[in-house]
Amino acid sequence: MNQVKAFVFDAYGTLFDVFSVIEKCEELYPNKGNQISQTWRKKQLEYSYLRQMMGNYRPFSEVTRDALRYAVEEAGAELTQENEDSLLEAYQHLTVYEEVPKVLKKLKEEGVTLAIFSNGSHDMLDPLVKQSPLAEYLDYVISADDIKQFKPTPASYTHALTFLELKRENILFMSSNGWDISGAKNFGFHTAWINRNQTPVEQLQLPPDTIYADLSDITDWVT
Numbered sequence: 129m130n131q132v133k134a135f136v137f138d139a140y141g142t143l144f145d146v147f148s149v150i151e152k153c154e155e156l157y158p159n160k161g162n163q164i165s166q167t168w169r170k171k172q173l174e175y176s177y178l179r180q181m182m183g184n185y186r187p188f189s190e191v192t193r194d195a196l197r198y199a200v201e202e203a204g205a206e207l208t209q210e211n212e213d214s215l216l217e218a219y220q221h222l223t224v225y226e227e228v229p230k231v232l233k234k235l236k237e238e239g240v241t242l243a244i245f246s247n248g249s250h251d252m253l254d255p256l257v258k259q260s261p262l263a264e265y266l267d268y269v270i271s272a273d274d275i276k277q278f279k280p281t282p283a284s285y286t287h288a289l290t291f292l293e294l295k296r297e298n299i300l301f302m303s304s305n306g307w308d309i310s311g312a313k314n315f316g317f318h319t320a321w322i323n324r325n326q327t328p329v330e331q332l333q334l335p336p337d338t339i340y341a342d343l344s345d346i347t348d349w350v351t
Contacts, residue, residue, distance in 0.1 A: 131297045132318060132349055135235055136270075136288060138303035139246040139253060140222075142322050142343075143262065148223035149215065156211050160203045167202055171195035173305075176247055180278045187249040187273050192219060220255040224262060225324075231343045232265035238350045241267050245288040245301070249273040268292070280311020289315075300349055306330040313337070320346060 140146045146169050153168075154161025172188075172195040179185055186194075196215055200207040235242055242265055246253055250271050257263050270291050277283040289296060296316035303309050304322045306329065313319045313334040321329075321336035322343055329335055340346060 132300045133298040134241040141304040144222040149218045152218040164199045167199035185276045227344045229261045236265045243268040245270040285315040310334040
């Protein structure tokens with residue numbers, strides 16, 4: 129634990145609740161909000177994987193837009209330009225999980241580097257962080273879009289490592305996404321899976337170093 133110099137967080141689902149858009153989805157599409165929100169997130173991830181595998185990269189903001197269009201159509205609804213703009217705007221105002229500000233404040237007081245490393249492009253991440261209570265604690269916001277390589281490719285984690293100018297063993301990477309933890313573990317980072325939904329460990333023979341229900345106890349890594 130005393131090797132860790134940087135705490136690196138995935139953004140979506142780890143610090144920010146991606147399903148806090150349900151309210152806006154429900155407002156625009158009554159009785160379909162939950163369905164649209166769930167499909168939107170599912171297709172967002174699928175499209176990032178598929179584009180990576182096909183060598184047909186697009187920024188995460190475009191992936192998110194395309195996933196939204198699919199989700200609304202699947203729900204049998206019409207996506208007007210006004211509604212699309214409104215829902216994409218909602219993604220820049222996601223709710224921060226309750227424990228996160230307090231945890232980041234404590235970590236900041238310990239003097240460690242705090243960073244986001246996300247597949248999100250800066251046109252999504254920067255407004256999201258700026259409007260949140262986390263901006264004052266974060267040292268860096270690192271995007272996989274900088275090198276056009278989505279996680280969990282080794283190249284994406286290499287980008288974060290190079291950006292921070294540290295060794296693998298100096299980084300603790302945290303994500304609520306099991307696939308992201310597997311990718312980071314495969315790369316050689318220390319990993320902490322924030323298993324908010326109490327789901328099984330991915331069967332990729334790359335178990336996380338630690339598992340937490342939320343971020344409350346992550347400060348153990350500096351004590």
